Amino acid sequence: MAEAKKSTLALVAERAGVSIASVSRVMNGLPASQRVTDQVRAAAEELGYVPDASARSLKIGKTEQIALAVADVGNPVYVAMMREISRVVTKAGYRLVLSSTGSDPADQIDLLVSLNKGYADGLIMSPLRVPAELGAQLRSSRFPIVIIGSLPPGVELDNVRADSVTGMALAVNHLAELGRERIAFVNGPVDTVPGSARLGGYLKALAALGLHHNADAQVSAKDFTYKAGLRAAATLLEQSTPDAIVCANDLLAVAALNVATRRGLRIPADVAIVGMDDTDIADLANPAITSVDLGATKRAKAAAKLLLRRLAKPDAPVRKIVIEPTLTVRGSTVEPDR
């Protein structure tokens, strides 16, 4: 296996004493005589031949690449998704190209048009917000896209989303069963898709239980980060005295946990805390945080499979998948046995 220069189909053909068509055929496993097969294999081996991806792409019109656009690589839940998507598409022979757009809609639109360069066969995207322009662009896009998260009505794309409402109900009901009555909510920005969904779920769950909603018991962090969570939690605890806090996010939950602890509150005795997403950090906290698993990994897997399916059969009917949430109970709501 000499690794000298880049070797092409033509070089291998010459060396093997056959035509380039024959080389191409044996490389692709198409029928060929034993004699030709052996000679080509040998020549290819000697020259260390590997077919060129660009040329192949150009000819067959596929890149064997899938683009992934996530809003924020900093959030552990996106990392989990990314990892799973990477796993699935790699196994299917695709490469994953990472297109980290900010949450800036202009970026996302740029991304969509640049996708028309055809450097990827499909796109998986999880936007925090879906403004009108993005919706329009998505609708008129001419190649496979699957969206993780809710879509505005009228956009007919494969999509998989979490059931935040049920998730919130799980959290709130769990707290209510523990006898908590003043259940506060630390949310992220309400102008995001998850933010508004979770707020809706929270209110609905309270109402279903006949619990009174106190406006002081609900704050919105500036974004879904720990730092923003610290401020939001501090505000919350200034203006009210909840006996439980549900948070839109594990990062926000850790923030609430730490703020509460530093104020001398005991967790869960004085205030119980539940997070959302069930990421690794729920487990790292002390006490570990009860969290609603919105099925990030499952969503990622489903999205990847949806895209692969669409690549295989481009005009299959659009599919929308909803992943059911589950609750993982930890020390932040019930004292562990000792």
Added chain:
Amino acid sequence: MAEAKKSTLALVAERAGVSIASVSRVMNGLPASQRVTDQVRAAAEELGYVPDASARSLKIGKTEQIALAVADVGNPVYVAMMREISRVVTKAGYRLVLSSTGSDPADQIDLLVSLNKGYADGLIMSPLRVPAELGAQLRSSRFPIVIIGSLPPGVELDNVRADSVTGMALAVNHLAELGRERIAFVNGPVDTVPGSARLGGYLKALAALGLHHNADAQVSAKDFTYKAGLRAAATLLEQSTPDAIVCANDLLAVAALNVATRRGLRIPADVAIVGMDDTDIADLANPAITSVDLGATKRAKAAAKLLLRRLAKPDAPVRKIVIEPTLTVRGSTVEPDR
């Protein structure tokens, strides 16, 4: 901007009434008359023309893609690196393709040969281990690679690494200055590059201070994860009674923190803890964890720039960069003012 079908250079040329060469020229900003420029611009706009990436790649021999291979996307420090690398290369007009190899050397070698397909112009790689085969493969590889982490001698590649030894010294000295004398060490696997480097640094730092090294005061987790850290920390606290623990990793540090706390030890009064990498989670812990910043972001940035530089001038001399560590002091070693 009609978005009907994929439009090519030829279509635009026809519409504009010029040759395809002219279209190509104005798209690439090469000199052209005002008349032609305007006509082409208009036609391109109307047809929603975007040049095809594969065809372009094939012709010019560049893909404008950079591959990134990291051992474990689960570790926050790699996420931080990824994010920074993504930022830098994107700004330079490259796309980032993610090649998540496990730590399996066979995978990594597969990756290297598949890179010869030419789907990327260069590679940034941060291997946990560098076995002989990988070293050989790296040495004989025929295109730009930069390695984050230490290299075996004889491999002449651009590389940027952390100074674990100095980093360890920072941690140990800090603890010594606080009057700690029984400084234990929770390491990751010693057969990894960072694992062995950090062990070396630990021993050296102890020796420099004239502190006695007790074999019971040093344990190795099975890998660099939180879960492994829990076991390792438990073992450590069974077999010795340190007044300080330095950890090879922030995840291991959180684990040590939690194990110690659950055993009724007060942090930092009874035992001080320092982590390494200074990732987000050092800040999330309660108390927040003092951590040695090995400059993950800086390393990532340096690596990306090194690769871009090599792509620009392929036979520049090999460069090796070492990033100096810094210490961030938090509540796990000194009680915060109240």
Added chain:
DNA sequence: AACGTTCTCGTAAACGTTTACAGCCACTCA
């Protein structure tokens, strides 16, 4: 007015594949 420059533009040849098509050969079967 003839000539040399400079500038612009079109023609055509690549880049490295895949694949339709046709040719060839060795068969089989009558």
Added chain:
DNA sequence: TGAGTGGCTGTAAACGTTTACGAGAACGTT
């Protein structure tokens, strides 16, 4: 033995760009 069949193989065209080259056109110089 001749035509028909089927399997391999080579020739060549395509995929959508970039770019060397040469032909004109426009201009300035003598």
